Amino acid sequence: MNNLSKLPIEFYNREVKSVAKSLLGKIFVRRIDGLLVSGRIVEVEAYDGRNDEASHSFSGMTKRNEVMFRNAGHLYVYFTYGMHFCANVVIGKEGYGAAVLIRAIEPIEGISMLAKNRFNKENISPKELFNLCSGPAKICQAFGINREQNGINLSGGEIYILYAPEIPASKIASTTRIGIKKSIDLLWRYYIKDNPFVSKK
DNA sequence: ATCAAGATTACCT
DNA sequence: GGTAATCTTGATA
Numbered sequence: 001m002n003n004l005s006k007l008p009i010e011f012y013n014r015e016v017k018s019v020a021k022s023l024l025g026k027i028f029v030r031r032i033d034g035l036l037v038s039g040r041i042v043e044v045e046a047y048d049g050r051n052d053e054a055s056h057s058f059s060g061m062t063k064r065n066e067v068m069f070r071n072a073g074h075l076y077v078y079f080t081y082g083m084h085f086c087a088n089v090v091i092g093k094e095g096y097g098a099a100v101l102i103r104a105i106e107p108i109e110g111i112s113m114l115a116k117n118r119f120n121k122e123n124i125s126p127k128e129l130f131n132l133c134s135g136p137a138k139i140c141q142a143f144g145i146n147r148e149q150n151g152i153n154l155s156g157g158e159i160y161i162l163y164a165p166e167i168p169a170s171k172i173a174s175t176t177r178i179g180i181k182k183s184i185d186l187l188w189r190y191y192i193k194d195n196p197f198v199s200k201k
Numbered sequence: 202a203t204c205a206a207g208a209t210t211a212c213c214t
Numbered sequence: 215g216g217t218a219a220t221c222t223t224g225a226t227a
Contacts, residue, residue, distance in 0.1 A: 081207060136209075179207085179209065
């Protein structure tokens, strides 16, 4: 694998916490109207299958979480709080139900389009740049991700993730997951230490 | 049929 | 630090 190659499906077909940590530093790419926007993944959370109380898959398959039970490498997008979308990468074998929530991205390419989508203007301040993709719903708004992208395959051309070298373990912080009320003791949130684009320290 | 909760964000004091 | 916004879904009856 080199820096210009898409992650192969096998990358996603591993134990979910390993994949979550491994996704840090990788490049998330979205094609909108033939234009590319992209950024580095700097914060994620792991949600396991039926054994994780905080996971959407915990109570089994429903119409909402059906995509989570597909095989590795699909995009699971859900709607929450009446106004927000969040994007996850499906992990593991078909029927397992694990996913990695993308929580923060450091913008790289197409910043004016990301800014237009989120703030309805193309030129933003440094402060607004740090606020552009520092949260799961902010990412979806900036990258134009909603119901229509639920279930798409990351091996296609609309949304995909590019290889980048592994972030060393010494540079990865591990904390409790944000915004959940069950399994609050598990340290399954991972982010790149000292990266200013994460949602919270 | 009804209802509470939600993997969040923005704005307020 | 507190909370309103906003609506779909899944559980219960």
